[in-house]
Amino acid sequence: MKLYKYLKKQKQNQRKMWAVLLDPDKVDFQQFRDLLKRINFAKPDIIMVGGSFISKQNLDKLVKKLKKNCQLPVILFPGGPTQIAPDADALMLLSLISGRNADYLIGKHVEAAPELARSDFEIIPTGYILIENGKTTSVEYISNTKPIPRDKTDIALATALAGEMLGLKMLYLEAGSGAKKPVPPNMISTISKHSRLPVIVGGGIKSKAQMLKTWAAGADIVVVGTAFENMTF
Numbered sequence: 001m002k003l004y005k006y007l008k009k010q011k012q013n014q015r016k017m018w019a020v021l022l023d024p025d026k027v028d029f030q031q032f033r034d035l036l037k038r039i040n041f042a043k044p045d046i047i048m049v050g051g052s053f054i055s056k057q058n059l060d061k062l063v064k065k066l067k068k069n070c071q072l073p074v075i076l077f078p079g080g081p082t083q084i085a086p087d088a089d090a091l092m093l094l095s096l097i098s099g100r101n102a103d104y105l106i107g108k109h110v111e112a113a114p115e116l117a118r119s120d121f122e123i124i125p126t127g128y129i130l131i132e133n134g135k136t137t138s139v140e141y142i143s144n145t146k147p148i149p150r151d152k153t154d155i156a157l158a159t160a161l162a163g164e165m166l167g168l169k170m171l172y173l174e175a176g177s178g179a180k181k182p183v184p185p186n187m188i189s190t191i192s193k194h195s196r197l198p199v200i201v202g203g204g205i206k207s208k209a210q211m212l213k214t215w216a217a218g219a220d221i222v223v224v225g226t227a228f229e230n231m232t233f
Contacts, residue, residue, distance in 0.1 A: 003073055003090045004124050004169055007221070011198045016215045020044045021077060021202065021225035023051035024058035029065075036069055042231075048223060049088070050077030052138040052177075063087045076121075079142070081112035090122040094172070097163045098129040098156075099145025126170040126200075127163030129156060131183045133204060137176030147176075153187045160191045171195060173219075175203025178226045182210060185217035192218025207231060 001009075010017055020039060027035065039047070047070065049063055063085035066074050076083065076091040084091065093116075096104035116123060130139055130147040140147055148156050160171050171191065173183045182204030192199050201214050202223030208231060214222045224231060 003075070003122050007170070007198050011220045016222075017045035017220065018211060018222045018224065019046035019048045019075075019200075020228050021048040021050065021223050022062065022228075023225070024049060024054050024062040025051060027058070027062055029061065032065060038228075039070065039072070042228075044072065044224075046221070047072050047074045048077045048092075049074060049085070050079055050083060052079045052142050054079065054083050056082055059083060060085050060087070075124075078112075079139075081108045081115075084112065084115055084119065086119055086121070088121050090124055091116070091119075092126040092170070092172070093123050094126050094128040095163070095168065096130065096139075096143055096145060097127045097159055097166075097168075098131075098148050099143055101143055101145050104128075104143045104145065124170060125168045126172050127160065127166075127168040127197075128172050128174060129159055129163075131156065131173055131175050131187065131203075133175040133182070134180035135176075137179065137203075139174065139176055150181070150184050150187070153184070153190050156187050157190050157194060160195050160197075164195055164197055168197070170198045170200060172200040172202065174201075177203065179204030182214065185213060188214065188217040188219055192220075 064087050067087050073089045076088045132147040132150050175183050183201050198220045200221040201219040205224050206227040211222050
């Protein structure tokens with residue numbers, strides 16, 4: 001079964017999932033066995049690989065080692081057109097629909113398209129919605145876009161619905177790496193109630209309690225990145 005069909009089925013069955021996000025440039029490959037033990041103990045549903053700045057060599061190395069030593073699906077979470085690893089199971093083709101920078105709506109996609117067309121992994125078009133979290137994030141700085149204010153749930157909903165109408169297959173609400181504040185629960189709830197797409201939420205999830213709260217608000221998949229090593233499962 002294709003990964004997207006699997007994710008849709010889990011949403012229909014109201015089964016909540018979570019993903020660990022790994023940055024290849026922050027992984028200590030000499031301690032890779034310890035990382036695998038941590039992943040196996042935590043039992044995520046998905047492994048995501050990506051970051052704002054990534055060495056192509058480290059990206060390929062990490063994906064290959066994960067696929068060789070782990071049975072979980074590996075999804076690329078690319079910050080740019082060069083962040084492609086052929087051994088991955090799928091790639092989130094991100095459109096930063098909360099911003100107005102054409103490079104992150106179509107420009108970078110055009111650059112990546114020839115290589116993506118030659119790839120065998122599944123491509124999942126994903127609406128990426130950046131939400132204000134109390135500080136400037138790497139995504140905001142690199143993409144030169146402003147996040148949607150935390151109290152503008154109506155704008156976030158309209159953005160999500162526009163992405164769905166454009167044919168995107170998933171919605172990713174992102175507060176940013178190391179966010180001071182996670183995505184507001186009422187915003188997650190509103191979008192989840194009005195959209196048929198799987199809703200992914202990441203940024204600022206620092207505890208299992210926050211993960212449970214995010215699921216309860218309506219997230220289908222919760223992403224834990226920076227705090228993964230410090231969380232107790």
